[in-house]
Amino acid sequence: MVVPLISLILLCPLAAFAVFGLSGLVNRRFPRQDYLSTVAMLAALVCSFLLLREVVPSPESHTVKWISLGGVTFSMGFYLDSVTVIMLIVVTLVSSLVHIFSMGYMHGDPRYPRFFAYLSLFSFSMLFLVVSDNLLGIYIGWELVGLCSYLLIGFWFEKDSAANACKKAFLTTRVGDVGMFIGMMMLFTKFQTLSLYGEGGIFALAANLNTGDMVWLSIAGILIFCGAIGKSAQMPLHTWLPDAMEGPTPVSALIHAATMVAAGVYLTARMFPILTETSSLVIAYVGGITALVAATIAIVRFDIKRVLAYSTISQLGYMMLAIGAGSYVAGLFHLTTHAFFKALLFLGSGSVIHAFHAMHAHGHDDEHDHAHEHSDHDAHGHEHGEDPDSRHILGSEIPADQDMRNMGGLRHKMPITFITMLIATLSISGVPFIFSGFWSKDAILGGVLGRAMEWNSVHHYILFIMALSAAGITAFYMFRLVFMTFFGEPRNQEMYDMAHESPKSMTVPLLILAVLSLPVVNILWFNESYVKPPPQPHLHAPQHAYVSPDSNTDKKGYTVSLFGVSEAVAAEEEGGHDTHGAHGDDGHHGHGPAHTIAMVLSICVAGLGIFLSWLFYHRRTLSAESVATTFRPIHNLFWRKYYFDEFYDGVLVALTVWKARLFAQFDGSVVDGIVNGVGVVTRDILAAFTGAFDNRVVDGLVNRVAQVTWAVGGKIRRIQTGAIQTYLFVVLAGIVLLILIFRAL
């Protein structure tokens, strides 16, 4: 039952895309691509839920030979454990909702069918990535989602900014992917396989490595993680994600918030068993720094989608931090909750943007044209088309319908959007108990603090503080968003007057997602043994770490109740693996105090953030402008996004282009120049015999040869007087000479 289900899950969206591709080739549109794609996605969703029922006390995997060489075989297959199933459900669920939402949002777009086809292709790729049981398969899905991301970011490719953004996204992630590929090469060379599971899989083989190989394994792990850095927009490769907001908003919700960017986290989690202390720490720090930096940048954005984009980066950093700190389950848990509430936030913002579009449409056109975001941006692109790059760097050009400074007071106009977005905001901010985000975030904080206390590790204390600050900042800027958008007085009366609630196709997905932002989602993590962190044979606690005396004897694990992380005592089959712990779980040793402390602290910082936000943006007792002026340098740093774009555009891109030009010139002048030298020498020697040659400098040995030949011919042809007598004379003289010579011999 498992195999056909998985096949169905993969094939449904693929078929939807194939219909589009084939119909496109013959220039006939399939009439209802939107329904086709949506139905395919819903079918996949149903199959995923069926799988949930099927599954699965023990992981299941099936492989087929994909490439078989004389000595090596590369297999393709799927590996189905609880995490896979949860991911499948998350992906299909969000994707289905986004499909439905898009039917309203994208209605009237000239490339409306294509949008759904791309969504289908994306869903297929993402699902393929999720179920793959080997690195090659993951890599394939990985690149394919990258392609879809490219196509969808550049969906409105008439805009120069979109065209730039999609290219940037693909290239930036590809840098990370190359790192991942190098990591794969390392693993392959060592183990002669790229399969992860089973007897001959990488995990089983890596478990047997001795300590001498730890440096190697750390490097390999970090390189694989490079792929995740790129795809999950971690520092320093995060800059593509904010630009990716040039894509249609449902795309931002699906790809750049809920699923694709989370694939990096998923990959890192999959790689959990081969992480060592070093690579774990690197991952944790990258995640922690990303979480903090992106959050600070988000504070000063005015583009509603960019705020959410930086928020996404920040939350992804959170998940990385969790996995790096050993909180496997918490990381994935947060991935799930984040997928829903962030998709909700994006779709909500899409709803707002859509409302403003409608204004334009009514203002300019009687026909109800919903493709205004598109046309709007198009005009925008024309206006500023001359210098897209500088626009990017400054980040100051915000489309009017996305600029929060034009919003305000919308809660009256768009009640459903408002309510649902508020729920999501409360969730992401970590407002306690009735919102899912609180539980997952708290699990991470507790896990990190737990490890810090357990290992007595300075690193993990630092990471905990980073995470905590990020949580506070997150609460602050998310409420800033809500206050600026939905509260207060309308800042732009004209736009406000035209705004309206979105159609049902858009609000229904919002409502569903709002429900999913409540702890109901935790049901996925309900069964105490449902998700077990895999063992980490090469992760050892430092020598000075406090190891609880019962760590070997207790059957430990991690439990998530209906209301999130409430206790953490359960089975850990591999418990006796070695004496130093090797518990790749959620720091349950320090659970008691750690989780309590973490929870209290996180509620405090969240409350502080919300309170400050209220003061700044609702009560306006504090002025954001004056604070910004006071801390001008810091504000600048945030505003300019830590100068990453400037650095990349000004240094790396320029350097690459410069190098390319250099190489091309080198090709034209030096490579030919070397042979030119040879050519000149050749020419001069010949000149001594045949007289004057023309001294023109030519490029290329071939030219030289031709010219030399030409010149020699020019000289020699004088001999061809055309007078027969001369020929005869020469012939005879030659004969005489020859005979004389040979007689002399």
Add this chain to the structure above:
Amino acid sequence: MTLQHYLVISAILFTLGIFAVLTSRNAISILMGIELILNSCNLNFAAFSRFMTPPEDISGQIIAIFGIVLAAAEAAVFLAIILAIYREFGSIRPDEVDTLKG
């Protein structure tokens, strides 16, 4: 009258023919030079036939006869060409007819 007498005469004729062909500025005198050369060859054939082969073998003479025939044919064609050239170039000086000049 040894073989060498004839060979010497033939050699002189040959050389003179060559000289004429080389130096003459008139196509017809070149033709005459060629005729000299052919004659020298024929003379050689006859002489060798006389001195180097058994008396009853007169193949050399027959070859010489063929040579004469060829000379006749050659002269006819040559003169025809000369006429054609004359019509084309208005001259039969070979140095003025140099279309083949490279």
Add this chain to the structure above:
Amino acid sequence: MLLSLMIFIPLLGMVAVLLLPRESEELIKRVALLFTLIPLALAVYLFISYDRSNGGTQYAVNAPWIPAFNIQYHIGIDGLSVTLLLLTALLGPICVIASWRNIEKGIKAYMALFLLLETGMIGFFAALDLFLFYVFFELTLLPMYFLIGVWGGPRREYAAIKFFLYTLFGSVLMLVAMIAVYLNSGDPGARTFDIPTLITLAATAGHALNDLNFQIWVFLGFFIGFAVKVPIFPFHTWLPDAHVEAPTAISVILAGILLKMGTYGLVRINMAMFPQGLDHFTNGVGFWGNSLALLGFINIVYGSFCALAQTDFKKLVAYSSIGHMGFVILGLAARNDSGITGAILQMFNHGVISAMLFLLVGVLYDRAHHREINGFGGLGTRMPIYTGITTLAFMASLGLPGLSGFVGEALSLLGAYDKFKLLTILSTIGIVVGAAYFLWTLQRVFLGTLNPKYEALPEINGREILTLVPLGILTIVLGVWPNFAIDMFRESVTNLIDVIQAI
């Protein structure tokens, strides 16, 4: 017999075309198409009927040709040849169709030369006698020279002569090496040009061909001959010129087949016949031991960066070819399972993909009459199907998984990493730069606002789609199911590795 038919049917077609009156152009094209379709049918038959479990030579024909030098008409195919034969035979009709409308003068001579070229190419991949091999190698040169020099762009004469002289330069060295091999193959009277025999002799301890120094020099001779054709770094400058000037279909053949002749030669002659020489250049020790991989690396990175700087669409594709052939060299240098398989796959895939790319450039050029990348913009709105196919080709070329380009590249790199760690890691720069130049081109040509000059540009037509679709399908099929091709030459590769490792 089947193989001989396949070689000489295009020649027959040439005669047929020459006998037709100059004026009946449609008929000429149809006849040419027919005579390229027959080899395709034969190639498909060979492809299907080839015994995959046996990597040895099949369908061999061996007859004396010039007995005085013991030269034989010896042809046969193994898995590698049959794959490339299929590619050749496939590109034949595609190129004829691609030339249907845009050859304006002398279609008769064009088709005749094209058919001659096809004979040369098919013969080359089937030849098993060194002399025959060389003859077919040179046989491709002449028609190519005329096809570029007569039907090419504005600087066609220059490009054609450059191409001709360069290749001739290489093949002269090859000839010298070939004669050296012949003279050392035995006592006078027992000398041979027969490739399988020579391979056996070269592996026989104590034989003159088995000498390390001899093998190194002969390896170099052949190598330079093939390196010009591939082309490998310092010998590549003919390629951009030839591609830019050649008509579309000829560019397709040039990139699709002629470049493969170089790498095919490397596998067939250099690797199989001179394993010690190969070892000397690829054992990973010292400079010489890394030299072949180094050349592959230089090709990849250098070609990619040069491509990044181009503004001529066709030149960009030409330089990208240089980059992609670098992966072949790198894979061959690794000389292990995945390396060689990857290299061969890359050969085939590059043939398919670059053919697509050149056809696509041709489509654009036929409409806009220029190839300046910066002169376009926004074509995506005007020509959606064309844009879609181009995106597919670009993605395949930049190594997107799921499309064929990836498999070859990935296997080459995986194999090469085993031996040349640093060079392989550095070579991955080529992957990023490759993505960069293709995406940048995609953006400059298709994305952004539509250049008003091209508002009336017609969409790609059915005939052009017809040339692209088979290649596109192959790209996808081989990307999804590479075993489809690998099955053909797996055993042959194993045999080759046995030969290499036997030293």
Add this chain to the structure above:
Amino acid sequence: MEFTLKNFIFYGFALMTVASALLVVTVRNIVHAAFSLMVTLFGVAGLYVFLQADFLAATQVIVYVGGILVLILFGVMMTSGRLEMRIHVERGQLLLGGIVSLALLTLLLTVIANTPAWKNLTDDGTELPPTTERIGELILNGPFLLPFEVVSVLLLVALIGAALISRKEVRE
């Protein structure tokens, strides 16, 4: 070398041949040259007689003097329009040609003098039977039949060709 009449006559012919050939080459008037050539041809015919090649001698006279020479004279007339056309000779060419010719002559003479097989082959003076009949046999009924036929076709072709080339072009 005794001074018999026969010898005398031989040397006379020889001298006549050589001297007139020299004239052919040196005289400036082409008509004179042509007539000198006639003398040379007669001289050669005489030499043939001494070689006991009677048929050959007769052919020489008939074909050369009767045919070729007349042809040449016609050629002179038709190209110059007057009978005393000058032969142009340039000094440099003369010098070079002279040097080469002299060298050639020296070479030939050296060869003639130094080839052992050719030495001491004296004409013993025996009378041989007339050759005409035998030549007729050989040509028409012997091994030379085929060459003879070929040559006759050649001659025919040459004559037709000559007529074709020299005829006035008729513009259509």
